[in-house]
Amino acid sequence: MKIGNLDIGDKLVLAPMAEITDSSFRKICKEFGAGLTFTQMVSAEGVIKNNFHTLKYLTFNKSEKPIAVQLLGNDPEIIGEATKEISKLKPDLIDINAGCPVDKVVSNKMGASLLDDPKALAKLISKMVDNSDGIPISTKIRLGKDKNHINVLETAKAIEDSGASVIIVHARTRNDKYEDNSEWHWIKKVKENIKIPVIGNGSVLTFLDAVEMKNETACDSVLIARGALGNPFIFSQYNSFVNNHNYFNVDLELILSTAIKHIDLLEREFGEFLALDKAKKHSLWYFKDQLGINELVELVLKTKSIIELKNVISNHARNITLNKFRNNDNKKISNYFNKRVLFWLSDESEKMYG
Known part of the structure; x- marks a missing residue:
């Protein structure tokens, strides 16, 4: 174009x-x-x-x-x-x-x-x-x-x-x-x-x-x-x-490394205090189609620092490779995401965001 x-x-x-x-x-x-x-x-x-x-x-x-x-x-x-x-x-x-x-x-x-x-x-x-x-x-x-x-x-x-x-x-x-x-x-x-x-x-x-x-x-x-x-x-x-005419392969290793790089860029741009909430949001989006997303939401929202957030998503990726998650809620999460991008919010919480 x-x-x-x-x-x-x-x-x-x-x-x-x-x-x-x-x-x-x-x-x-x-x-x-x-x-x-x-x-x-x-x-x-x-x-x-x-x-x-x-x-x-x-x-x-x-x-x-x-x-x-x-x-x-x-x-x-x-x-x-x-x-x-x-x-x-x-x-x-x-x-x-x-x-x-x-x-x-x-x-x-x-x-x-x-x-x-x-x-x-x-x-x-x-x-x-x-x-x-x-x-x-x-x-x-x-x-x-x-x-x-x-x-x-x-x-x-x-x-x-x-x-x-x-x-x-x-x-x-x-x-x-x-x-x-x-x-x-x-x-x-x-x-x-x-x-x-x-x-x-x-x-x-x-x-x-x-x-x-x-x-x-x-x-x-x-x-x-x-x-x-x-x-x-x-x-x-x-x-x-x-x-x-090729399919670009997106594997878990690429998702994790990109999420970590994105978090580092956010910290450099905004400083840790302002970057943390932004980094949490993007981290959940990176892993929204992966197993164990409900468990990850709970852990990510509790993190208090950038280093803790990076450790949480790294451990989560490791647990995925170790097949530690059995329940697959990805379809449900995908439906939520299609209605609102902040899919982890409850209906009541969402009202706070207009």
């Missing part, structure tokens, strides 16, 4: 994910073959006000390129100024989020609420194009407000006409839940109706899902979100299958 001067070939793209796509995770995913990674979503207003936390999310090393930045906002002037500031950092792509369905985002008329008025969205994109210093602009959208208000074709045409270089289509509506099936046929319709590249997104949890989406929709690339959690190997698996 070529976007302006950026050419990522036939590789996949890592989606922007809040509290997940920090530098540590981006480095891991790039190492395993991601063609393009995103920073976490940043507030356009925070950018122009030089908000410390916002600017922290924008930090990236030249070694991480190609890299993309996603903006959140709804005011053309603010979006334009934020784009101008971000362009000084020389990312390879700048995106405007028109797909986030979270209530606190939509209630502030940002994210997926922008789908209600394609012409207003087009004005935001035009401002970005005018202020991007030649850096390509993209837009991530959903199909519409709900199944009775799907306006993705009208929105896609408005985005193309506004000067965007690529469009990302999440094949669900704003009101759909993650367990609802994605409607990939809409990605195909968008691809047939516009000339700029189309990146598909939605219900891609394995590399074979990505292959299937490309085959079914003819999209130019696939955006990977949940499918990369605990599974940065999805990028190497896809690349190996598409380019060499």
Whole structure:
């Protein structure tokens, strides 16, 4: 896929994910073959006000390129100024989020609420194009407000006409839940109706899902979100299958070594105190498809230090090889994960996370 001067070939793209796509995770995913990674979503207003936390999310090393930045906002002037500031950092792509369905985002008329008025969205994109210093602009959208208000074709045409270089289509509506099936046929319709590249997104949890989406929709690339959690190997698996018709082998030794490396990167980036909760979360994702995951959840959540966490997952991997776990709850865990990525939370606990 070529976007302006950026050419990522036939590789996949890592989606922007809040509290997940920090530098540590981006480095891991790039190492395993991601063609393009995103920073976490940043507030356009925070950018122009030089908000410390916002600017922290924008930090990236030249070694991480190609890299993309996603903006959140709804005011053309603010979006334009934020784009101008971000362009000084020389990312390879700048995106405007028109797909986030979270209530606190939509209630502030940002994210997926922008789908209600394609012409207003087009004005935001035009401002970005005018202020991007030649850096390509993209837009991530959903199909519409709900199944009775799907306006993705009208929105896609408005985005193309506004000067965007690529469009990302999440094949669900704003009101759909993650367990609802994605409607990939809409990605195909968008691809047939516009000339700029189309990146598909939605219900891609394995590399074979990505292959299937490309085959079914003819999209130019696939955006990977949940499918990369605990599974940065999805990028190497896809690349190996598409380019060499081989299956990239992911064994327990690779899972453990990657999890340990990821933990070390997090500690280096954030310090032990802030890194620990992040490292616990990623560790559980790495082992979610392995035997004994219920036992591991209990042990991981009790850990008090990085070294203790690394010892816990190392011992767990050793116990797997020694066949110490008999009960297989992986299917149940997989179903939980498909509904909520923090699969270890109880229904009551989950309410705390919105």
